[in-house]
Amino acid sequence: MRVVIAGGHGQIALRLTKLLSGDGHEVVGLVRNPDHSADIAAAGGQAAVLDLEQSDAAAVAEVLAGADVAIFSAGAGPGSGNARKDTVDRGAAALFADAAQQAGVRRHIQVGSMGADQAPSLTDDETFTIYLRAKWAAEEDLRARDLDWTVLRPGSLTNDAGTGNVLLADETGRGRISRDDVALVLAGLCDTPASIGRTLELIAGDTPVDEALNSL
16 A cells, blocks of 8 residues: 555654555655754654645655555654644644645544543543544545545653554544554554544553454
8 A cells, every 4th residue: 555644754654654655655745944854864764854734735746646545644743833833733734634635645644632522522622622622624525525534533642662552433422542552453444444434532551453453
């Protein structure tokens, strides 16, 4: 497969790039900082330098051309300010989906956030609320599109070593999950048709990843 990852320098994305490239797939990571290209190359991928906050769908579609899977794993990140929660976590996600449709890339996986479905009921203006609202808006935008989409909502992320055992379901309840195991699940979702059209939650559990994917 040829897989294009938005947010290619993220901690999950780099792990995912290493997994996919190790299995013989071609991986392209979108980054806005050219200094990050070396890290993507070290993980076995190739970098495409492109700022999703400044670009247009046509330019992104050029990178996506010929891809089998588009994965949105970008985020403004801690300390980025409230405005970028919208321009990246919502706006860039929508732009990436626009570009996927223009390029004819049907398989689309979007990394969301646990609790995004609660965003419509939140009323204060705290930064985390703004973040969840952006994630929820990105999910709603994707669900309305004619794409073979999957939304994956991981629980609280850790840098613990992955166990390869997870709980993957429409609803899991709150919990933690290692970035290693999130990457492992994302790699599997690339070729799991039963996940299409579903919003899935992911936390640590007792089920091997392959079994969890097959049970969908």
